[in-house]
Amino acid sequence: MMLVPEVLAILILNLIFALFSLIAFVLAVRIFFKWDLNATTKLQYSLEKQSFLTATIIKYIFAIKLPLFLFFIFTLDNISDLLTGAMCAAGVVDATEYGTYLFILKIINIYLFGFWLVLHYLDIKSKELKYTKIKFGFFIIIFLLFLIELILESIMFNSIDIDKMVSCCGTLYSSSATSYISNIFLIQTPILLSLFYGNFLLIVLFYYLKQKELFSLVNLFFIIISLISLILFFGTYIYELPTHHCPFCFLQKDYYYVGYLIYTLLFIGTFNGLITGFISDKQRVKKAYNFSLIFNLLFLLLVSAYPIIYYIKNGTWL
Amino acid sequence: MIKEKINLYLIQYAINAILRQKSKNFFILNIFILLTFLLTSIFFISNSIKYELNSTVEALPQITVQKIKAGKSYDMDTSVVDNILTITGVTDAVARVWGYYYFENVGVNFTIVGLDTYENQYKKSFENIVKKFDINELSENSSMIVGQGVYESFKKGYYLQNYFNFIKPDGSIKKLAIAGTFNSDIQLESNDVIIMSKENVREIFDINEDKTTDIVVKVANPEEIDTIAQKIKLMYPDTRVVTSEDFKVSYQNIFNYKSGIFLTIFIISLFTFFMIIYDKSSGLSSEEKREIGILKAIGWTIDDVLKEKFYESFIISFLAYMIGIISAFAFVYLFQAPLLREVFVGYSELKTTFELPFVFNFQTLFLVFFLSVPVYIAATIIPSWRTATLETDEVIR
Amino acid sequence: MIKLENVTKIYEINKEHCVTALENINLEFKEGELIVLKGASGSGKSTILSLIAALSKPTSGEVIVDNNRISKLPDNFAALYRRKNIGFIFQKYNLIPTLSVKDNILLPLVPTNPDEKEALEKLNQVMEKFDISHKQNIIVRNLSGGEQQRVAIARAHINDPKIIIADEPTANLDEKLSLNFIEILKKLKQSNKTIIVATHDPLFFNLDFVDKIIEIKNGTIGDSDK
Numbered sequence: 052m053m054l055v056p057e058v059l060a061i062l063i064l065n066l067i068f069a070l071f072s073l074i075a076f077v078l079a080v081r082i083f084f085k086w087d088l089n090a091t092t093k094l095q096y097s098l099e100k101q102s103f104l105t106a107t108i109i110k111y112i113f114a115i116k117l118p119l120f121l122f123f124i125f126t127l128d129n130i131s132d133l134l135t136g137a138m139c140a141a142g143v144v145d146a147t148e149y150g151t152y153l154f155i156l157k158i159i160n161i162y163l164f165g166f167w168l169v170l171h172y173l174d175i176k177s178k179e180l181k182y183t184k185i186k187f188g189f190f191i192i193i194f195l196l197f198l199i200e201l202i203l204e205s206i207m208f209n210s211i212d213i214d215k216m217v218s219c220c221g222t223l224y225s226s227s228a229t230s231y232i233s234n235i236f237l238i239q240t241p242i243l244l245s246l247f248y249g250n251f252l253l254i255v256l257f258y259y260l261k262q263k264e265l266f267s268l269v270n271l272f273f274i275i276i277s278l279i280s281l282i283l284f285f286g287t288y289i290y291e292l293p294t295h296h297c298p299f300c301f302l303q304k305d306y307y308y309v310g311y312l313i314y315t316l317l318f319i320g321t322f323n324g325l326i327t328g329f330i331s332d333k334q335r336v337k338k339a340y341n342f343s344l345i346f347n348l349l350f351l352l353l354v355s356a357y358p359i360i361y362y363i364k365n366g367t368w369l
Numbered sequence: 370m371i372k373e374k375i376n377l378y379l380i381q382y383a384i385n386a387i388l389r390q391k392s393k394n395f396f397i398l399n400i401f402i403l404l405t406f407l408l409t410s411i412f413f414i415s416n417s418i419k420y421e422l423n424s425t426v427e428a429l430p431q432i433t434v435q436k437i438k439a440g441k442s443y444d445m446d447t448s449v450v451d452n453i454l455t456i457t458g459v460t461d462a463v464a465r466v467w468g469y470y471y472f473e474n475v476g477v478n479f480t481i482v483g484l485d486t487y488e489n490q491y492k493k494s495f496e497n498i499v500k501k502f503d504i505n506e507l508s509e510n511s512s513m514i515v516g517q518g519v520y521e522s523f524k525k526g527y528y529l530q531n532y533f534n535f536i537k538p539d540g541s542i543k544k545l546a547i548a549g550t551f552n553s554d555i556q557l558e559s560n561d562v563i564i565m566s567k568e569n570v571r572e573i574f575d576i577n578e579d580k581t582t583d584i585v586v587k588v589a590n591p592e593e594i595d596t597i598a599q600k601i602k603l604m605y606p607d608t609r610v611v612t613s614e615d616f617k618v619s620y621q622n623i624f625n626y627k628s629g630i631f632l633t634i635f636i637i638s639l640f641t642f643f644m645i646i647y648d649k650s651s652g653l654s655s656e657e658k659r660e661i662g663i664l665k666a667i668g669w670t671i672d673d674v675l676k677e678k679f680y681e682s683f684i685i686s687f688l689a690y691m692i693g694i695i696s697a698f699a700f701v702y703l704f705q706a707p708l709l710r711e712v713f714v715g716y717s718e719l720k721t722t723f724e725l726p727f728v729f730n731f732q733t734l735f736l737v738f739f740l741s742v743p744v745y746i747a748a749t750i751i752p753s754w755r756t757a758t759l760e761t762d763e764v765i766r
Numbered sequence: 767m768i769k770l771e772n773v774t775k776i777y778e779i780n781k782e783h784c785v786t787a788l789e790n791i792n793l794e795f796k797e798g799e800l801i802v803l804k805g806a807s808g809s810g811k812s813t814i815l816s817l818i819a820a821l822s823k824p825t826s827g828e829v830i831v832d833n834n835r836i837s838k839l840p841d842n843f844a845a846l847y848r849r850k851n852i853g854f855i856f857q858k859y860n861l862i863p864t865l866s867v868k869d870n871i872l873l874p875l876v877p878t879n880p881d882e883k884e885a886l887e888k889l890n891q892v893m894e895k896f897d898i899s900h901k902q903n904i905i906v907r908n909l910s911g912g913e914q915q916r917v918a919i920a921r922a923h924i925n926d927p928k929i930i931i932a933d934e935p936t937a938n939l940d941e942k943l944s945l946n947f948i949e950i951l952k953k954l955k956q957s958n959k960t961i962i963v964a965t966h967d968p969l970f971f972n973l974d975f976v977d978k979i980i981e982i983k984n985g986t987i988g989d990s991d992k
Contacts, residue, residue, distance in 0.1 A: 056412065057732070059632055060739045063639065067747050089838060091825050093778050099841065100758040103671050107754055115743045122735060129732070175672075180840050376879040378872070389864050663860045664873070666821060667921065668849025670842040673877035761821050 057126040058208050064119060065201045068112055075108040076194040079187040086184055106171055113164040120157060121311065124302060134217050140299040141220035149207040156200045162322060163193050169326050173335060220297030224282055235279050247280045251351055258344050263327045270324025270343060277317055281354065288357035293369040313353060320346030383680035397649055398689050404642055405693025405741050411631055412733045413701040414710055417725040429613045430585035431594050434601055437609045444580035453586055456600055458593045464581035466567045468574045470535065474526035479519055483567030502549060508566035512548035516562040520550050538575045545569065643748045650752035658759055665761045678753035686745040690738060702727050767960065768795040768818060773827035775813050787813040789985045800955050800975060803964040805982035811964040815931050819852045820844040849874055853922030855932040859914050863907035867898055870906055871921045888924055896920045912943050919950060930954060932963045944969055
């Protein structure tokens with residue numbers, strides 16, 4: 052069991068999250084089933100008050116969750132020193148069978164909490180509070196996923212065995228890996244790059260055509276294709292090493308923590324892209340379109356800069 | 370939401386509101402400062418000690434071989450060294466002569482180490498000493514070199530002259546003059562060490578020419594340490610073979626065990642902290658209730674009141690955090706953490722008087738932040754909400 | 767412009783105990799009128815004020831202000847409506863004693879994060895109108911009763927509301943200050959604001975500039991004069 056203080060801090064906060072989100076869950080269920088804006092009963096009045104509590108709790112969890120996620124990655128990085136074979140967070144994630152699922156779930160939950168907040172702000176802007184029921188129904192789902200994440204995280208930290216050898220990211224992210232990751236290495240570089248840049252062009256296209264649903268869809272694909280491109284291609288230029296494909300190592304100090312910037316840009320860009328498909332409020336959609344385009348563009352420019360600068364410096368590709 | 374301009378008016382109002390409840394907020398502030406202060410101090414001390422220990426471990430011999438008889442360590446034949454040298458991968462094996470000498474007057478143990486000029490020293494610090502002082506001369510002049518802490522102990526035991534009388538096992542006295550003192554890089558160790566020629570050590574402890582206290586082995590490839598240790602064990606089943614890795618692990622374990630206790634205590638205090646804050650924030654005087662009623666009547670929304678309450682919480686908790694951290698810095702690194710450090714360093718025979726090295730870690734600051742501020746804000750969520758949703762019309766009559 | 771249609775308000779104190787504050791009230795006030803609600807404590811007149819200010823919601827019936835149904839507005843819209851349209855003058859002034867005159871008057875604007883110039887303009891206008899500019903930085907608890915009253919009225923005016931609501935404004939005042947207040951009321955009437963005063967102070971019952979006096983008794987409307 053990893054009893055390092057950082058892990059303990061994360062677990063303590065998780066406990067607080069679990070407690071408060073449970074409260075929010077109970078309230079959300081009540082509101083979902085009993086909400087009637089036109090009623091003047093004592094029940095309705097107390098539900099209205101409680102909806103504020105729920106919203107506050109969710110805002111709190113989200114506000115802490117974001118920096119905590121970064122702290123989580125940072126902690127994984129540090130634990131990697133204690134595990135034989137691990138050189139970066141990738142090794143720690145791989146140390147247990149839960150690591151990868153936990154990681155993906157955390158990212159999904161961040162998107163989901165973000166969606167909830169957007170929905171919430173739209174809800175309180177309308178006089179009839181038209182999204183209230185949907186909002187709380189949505190939270191019920193989020194809660195279940197969030198609970199799974201918390202439990203999974205505790206189990207994962209509990210089951211890390213410092214004596215067990217783990218694979219280094221060099222073997223995990225290579226064509227010789229035995230997981231499904233090795234499959235992505237079958238994609239040829241030219242095809243990969245055309246998919247990546249092509250996807251972005253589609254984003255630009257649907258931006259001008261103002262096709263909300265398609266814009267959302269291409270943003271979803273963009274998440275996937277960007278991650279794959281980072282691993283297969285752009286990462287190698289950040290490391291200046293054709294065999295180094297790890298998506299975690301460039302979060303470390305040696306690379307000026309650029310990983311945090313890269314992933315943040317990608318997140319903001321795709322998050323805004325995704326919400327356009329679900330919202331009808333004109334102003335909000337317009338903001339979302341713009342943010343999505345700008346941040347996705349910044350992401351694209353940042354990751355493209357590495358191979359280009361490498362080429363300029365060395366006169367050749369890797 | 371996040372993109373709005375920061376509302377200075379609201380911040381000003383929040384500050385004023387905090388000052389309006391001076392005694393309550395002052396109390397909360399102090400508890401919080403105490404919490405962050407203790408926490409940060411503990412982390413700073415343990416970071417410093419870890420740093421020291423790691424430096425120590427680096428200097429430890431890779432393999433140490435001791436003869437065990439009836440569960441206790443015994444002197445070994447020096448010939449064992451030659452046999453060990455025949456193992457492939459071993460670059461060097463040195464027979465050590467050393468022991469503990471109990472100085473009754475002060476009640477401390479000294480570690481007496483015998484060095485030979487012409488041997489390969491297994492520790493850098495000893496190398497430096499051999500370069501600085503001529504051991505042969507030491508032997509000829511019947512003198513020794515002592516660590517700073519030993520020197521202090523001598524003074525305490527009323528030995529004001531520059532010599533010391535060792536009492537040999539047969540009761541007779543061996544007098545050695547103090548040729549000099551040394552300060553090793555690694556403070557945790559150097560304090561209780563006395564260096565003299567192997568000959569003198571043998572005399573003081575009555576160890577035979579052909580015997581040695583233990584043997585340290587140097588290995589070419591660090592990966593091979595365990596394998597070679599096994600081989601030695603096979604060759605000499607009556608020995609205890611300890612590797613540097615073993616030391617590292619046992620240090621870590623002692624360390625984590627101690628930290629574990631602290632962390633458990635901490636969790637309990639955190640919980641208490643939470644309850645106190647919750648309780649304090651919940652108690653609203655009729656004055657406060659009226660104020661909220663007024664605000665809502667003149668057009669503040671529930672969200673506005675919540676925001677204001679949040680600003681209050683954040684200002685208090687962040688202020689407390691900063692004060693706590695800065696005080697901890699001063700306490701640990703300027704004043705060397707009196708009292709608190711004793712709990713960590715434990716009970717060594719000679720009270721070590723080392724200095725806590727300044728080890729700075731951004732991570733520690735973030736760690737303390739996550740363990741304090743979010744907990745505080747969590748404790749104020751429900752009380753703030755209760756305040757913000759008070760029925761206005763009942764309150765302002 | 768203010769209409770109460772078949773309004774009933776029942777307070778649920780606990781499961782067994784209900785209090786009917788208002789029963790099937792119908793009222794209509796025109797713009798620019800000065801109305802006095804007359805009645806003893808607990809008669810329900812304060813409840814009417816609450817409803818008009820959207821501080822509480824009727825158990826049944828509708829409250830319509832300026833053709834807007836305000837009865838079922840969610841909290842933030844109700845607060846917004848209050849901020850824009852209602853100026854509240856309370857019985858005990860209800861100023862924040864440790865804040866200055868300036869800060870108290872600006873209080874309704876604080877959450878809106880107004881532009882500094884704009885806020886200052888509004889502030890100066892209103893302070894001049896009620897003659898307390900010279901005391902703007904003084905902490906309110908150090909002011910005399912009359913000055914505090916003017917601060918309270920100034921605060922009610924910072925957003926230039928259409929409706930002024932005063933709940934027992936003279937209950938804690940001596941005769942001189944009460945008369946002062948009535949003078950101010952006269953001035954406000956001239957600015958075409960709709961003013962509703964709930965009081966049982968007889969000083970109000972014989973004023974010539976009052977448009978309507980409505981008596982509230984046990985939650986229903988009694989006789990009305992004028």
